[in-house]
Amino acid sequence: MATLYGLGVGPGDPELMTLKAVRLIQECDIIAVPKSGQSINVAYTIAKKAVPDFEQKHIVELDLPMTRDQQKLEQSHEAAAKQVTDWLDEGKNVAFLTLGDPTIYSTYAYIHKLVKGKGYPTEIVPGIPSFCAVSARLNDSLTEAEEELHVIPASYTGVEEALNLRGTKVLMKSGKSISEIKQLLKKKPDQFTVKMVERCGMEGERVFDSIDQIDENASYFSVIIVREKK
Structure with missing residues (x-):
C-alpha cells in the first residue's frame, strides 16, 4: 500500500x-x-x-x-x-x-x-531543527549538565512568562514580534545573554551576537537563543 x-x-x-x-x-x-x-x-x-x-x-x-x-x-x-x-x-x-x-x-x-x-x-x-542549526552556527551548545531547554512559539501569548523558566529558551516563529521580544529582554540585561540568527544556512543569513544588535525588522526565519548568565 x-x-x-x-x-x-x-x-x-x-x-x-x-x-x-x-x-x-x-x-x-x-x-x-x-x-x-x-x-x-x-x-x-x-x-x-x-x-x-x-x-x-x-x-x-x-x-x-x-x-x-x-x-x-x-x-x-x-x-x-x-x-x-x-x-x-x-x-x-x-x-x-x-x-x-x-x-x-x-x-x-x-x-x-x-x-x-x-x-x-x-x-x-526527521530533519535537523532550526534551533540546533542556529546553535551550531553560533558555535555554542544549547544546554549543559542539568540545564533545561524550552522551545517557545514567540509570536503567541505567554512569552514574558516563558522567559522566567529556568534554563535555555529558544524563541521560534518570532516574526513581527521581534521588537516586543527585544524590549522584554532588555528589561533584564543582567540575567540573559541573547543571540539571534536570521535565515540560518540560507541566502541572506545574518548573525546577531547581542540583544542590541538584533534587527527588529528581521524575517520570519529568525531564531533567538536566550541563555541565563552564569
Whole structure:
C-alpha cells in the first residue's frame, strides 16, 4: 500500500539534508510542497540543491495559507489531505517536504494526522531543527549538565512568562514580534545573554551576537537563543 512520508529537509543548508530524505524524494511518485503565499518555497529550494534531477520529479504545491483563521486552516488541511489520499489510492507514494523537522511547529503535522486517521500508512522522517542549526552556527551548545531547554512559539501569548523558566529558551516563529521580544529582554540585561540568527544556512543569513544588535525588522526565519548568565 502506498505511503505518505513527511520529510524534514533541515533548516536551510542543503548539505544538512539526511540521506534518507534524499533517497525517499528520489523514490516517491509525488513530491508535495506547501504553498503559503511566499514567492519562493524554501523547502523546495533546499531539496532542489540536494537531490539530483529534483525538478524532473512530479512536484505539486498544496495550498496551505499562513493564517490564524481556524476555519480557513481546517478547510485547507482537509483539502490537502484529500489530495494526498487520492494519490495514495492510485498507489502513488507521496513525499511531503517541510522545512526543519516535521514534528516541530510544522503544517505537515495536521495533514499527517488526517491521513493517518483515515487508515493510510504514514511515516515521519526527521530533519535537523532550526534551533540546533542556529546553535551550531553560533558555535555554542544549547544546554549543559542539568540545564533545561524550552522551545517557545514567540509570536503567541505567554512569552514574558516563558522567559522566567529556568534554563535555555529558544524563541521560534518570532516574526513581527521581534521588537516586543527585544524590549522584554532588555528589561533584564543582567540575567540573559541573547543571540539571534536570521535565515540560518540560507541566502541572506545574518548573525546577531547581542540583544542590541538584533534587527527588529528581521524575517520570519529568525531564531533567538536566550541563555541565563552564569
